[in-house]
Amino acid sequence: MTKIVWFNTTGDFMSIQKLEELIPCFLELIKVNGVKELPLQRIADELGVPISDIEKVVAIAQSNDLITKDQGVLKITEKGNEALRIHRAKYVHDRFIHPKRGLHRFLAKHKGKNSIDWHRHGLNNSNISLFYQNLEGIQGRIEEVIPLTQLRVGEKGVVQFMFGGRGKVQRLADMGLTPGAEIILNKKALLRGPVEICIRNTCLAIGYGIAKRIFVKPINS
């Protein structure tokens, strides 16, 4: 398994001060791998914390009804799934949709102000909520997902989800960008120029504004 850098929701490297902050990451790992295949020791290694902390995390998660122990196997509860969904939504929103800069970043960092719902996205509410709901369906860890624009030239990726109005998402799907489709990033134009990708044997040019809202999981070959 590859080592992944953890980010907290303000987009900084995660500084784990409270054990509670580990819970979403922990849930992600259980969700993806299941606890049977992933002993606590490996989770601890993965997160870079001592195993005693993980045991404490399990205890906290259990006491909050996020996970249950069923015949020695840890399972995510309904509430745990909801917590995970919120974590994913916050992660994607704060890191990619509205990365905080300047004052916003300062406020989030030092005053603990959260800003998940006072931004304008240029979309109606049902589209936004559907998008965040759909994040639950992503296979694999959310932290592996990056916007298309961050893919390197020549790198391959799998389309995970797209953020945008119905028309735009439909248009992209019609052109072959359906979830699960494999793409190669061919070219990037200068500055915030368009990207050229190859998908299903065709080349498409996609403007920066759209490409940064297409999320892919890079394939390490």
Add this chain to the structure above:
Amino acid sequence: MENKKSLRIALAGNANVGKSVIFNQLTGLNQVTGNWPGKTVERAEGTLYYEGYTFNVLDLPGIYSLSAYSLEEVVSREYIALERPDIIINVIDASNLERNLYFTVQLLELEAPVIMASNQMDFCSKKGICIDLEELSELLNIPVVGTTAISGMGISELISEVVAVAQGKTKIIPTPPKYGGEIEKRIQNLKEKIMEFLPELSNLYPPRWLSIKILEKDEIIVEKVQKHKNGSAILELASEHITEIEEIHGHISSVAIAAERYNIAHRIAQKVQEFVREPRLTFEEKLDTLTSHRIFGYPFLIAVMALMFAIVFVVGNFLIGILEGIFYGALLPNLEIFLLNAGLPPPLVSIISRGLVEGILAGITIALPYIIPFYLILAFLEDTGYLPRAAFLMDNIMHKMGLHGKAFIPLILGYGCSVPACVGCRIMETDRERLIAGFVVVLIPCAARTVVILGLVARFVGFGWAMGLYLFNLVLIFVLGRIAFKTVPGEPLGLIMEMPAYKKPSIKVMLIKTWNRSKDFVYIAFPLMVAGSLIIELLRLAGLLEILGMVMSPIFVSWLGLPDFSAIPLVFGILRKELTLILLADVSGTVNFDLVLTPVQMIVFSLVTMIYVPCVATIGALMREYGWKRTAIIIIADIALALILGGVTFRLLSLFL
């Protein structure tokens, strides 16, 4: 199908697969072709007579889907579903099977009688792909014909297939492919309910297609269903299904359904196509790498544009030199002498020779030598596929004007003629973008204005000054585009564009295209030129020319610093822009303009010609595209701009020159 003698055929398929080429092959007409997506903006119709049959052929615009998100898609699907053409020829790009099959699947969902023309087979084998057409035909349950339209291969087979269907020898039973279990179950369920409760609508559209569209939340279909009395019950059931589908797939229903279609297309493509060898495209790929390179692409783009104008200028001047010698040196004086000797009165001779003959000669000597090389180069750029690369590179800059890269294509076309450029603005997706693009496109110096700039400034002041005018024009367009972007309400859109592969252009196709465009130019422009020359000659004989000049002199002489006779060419230039130069020759009585104009006057004259109102043909195109109100605003803005900039330039340049 019963044995009918007159059949309606529609050509449908993705953009840039060669529909227009097949259309031209079938009908012998000359629909515009080129290697960039979106040329066919209006549907074209033609007729094919074959073995006693009459086929009315319709070329639909290139689309990727039959959803409701663009006007072309809605128009196409309404045509296919409601007008029910007898045969639909689905033209596909065989080298790009999967994405094309996605559209075929949708045609089959509409239960349309489809014959597939698997086009670009030559390019396909170049890419190292081998396609089993028989198996493809079997899997889709429709006739499939392999074609290479550009060389005419497979066209006769295609026609005989069409005739076989017309004679009833081949029967097409469209069979929509089945989706994956979860979605298919819900489609079937909804389909049964629709057939039971909405019989009128099921008669118009195939019920299975209706249920798919409802599950996709297609706005137009949902609205239609709502109008029926059982509609809301159906929609309620559908919304339950939609929620279930979205829960299972984790994406909005229309994306989940698109993914299903692509799964079908992928399965079929996997079965029928085989990658037999490495693609033989090394040269094309290298060219692509260079021309859309993030850094080297830009010098290449500038070089292409500069080379284009340099070739037009050099070739044009060379031809003008030869033609002038023939016409003005030998033909015209002899003609006058001949007519006078024949006993015609001198005023009539003057009208014939200076009005009629010189109008035509001026068109041939001054306009055509620049226009023909220009059209030839434009055809070359279009057919190779360079234009989408330029659009890719320029996307960034175009965004500063609130447009995206695609708008660069009509902009380049604008250097040829403003009329196709105005119509070409339709490749922009929204009304807002079409308006901004239309506004800037008419400011681009078209071939006619190039005639003035090259024929006046480049010839008599210097090539550098002419290039300076072009550069100034680009800056002006950028500034005005930015102002328009800030004033026109609405959100800018992003770029989604297919990048076609480079193709070797066919010399024959290029020549035909140049011939057609030049012919159109001659048909439209020459009568206007002759009429313009005649009117001016008559005015001159009647002594009205001086009066007209005097009336206009406050603007032209005092403000713009031009000689008083220049008012007439500029006013009549509204008919055709190159007319300004030809009339200038008429009123000044010479084609050696350096005898009658100073360099500053030539520059100001060209600048005003370049910016003020587009010609009547363009005004017509603008009216049709944007309505008279917006057209009037554009015209007034252009005139004001031309006068202001002309006056300012005159004063500034007088300080230096």
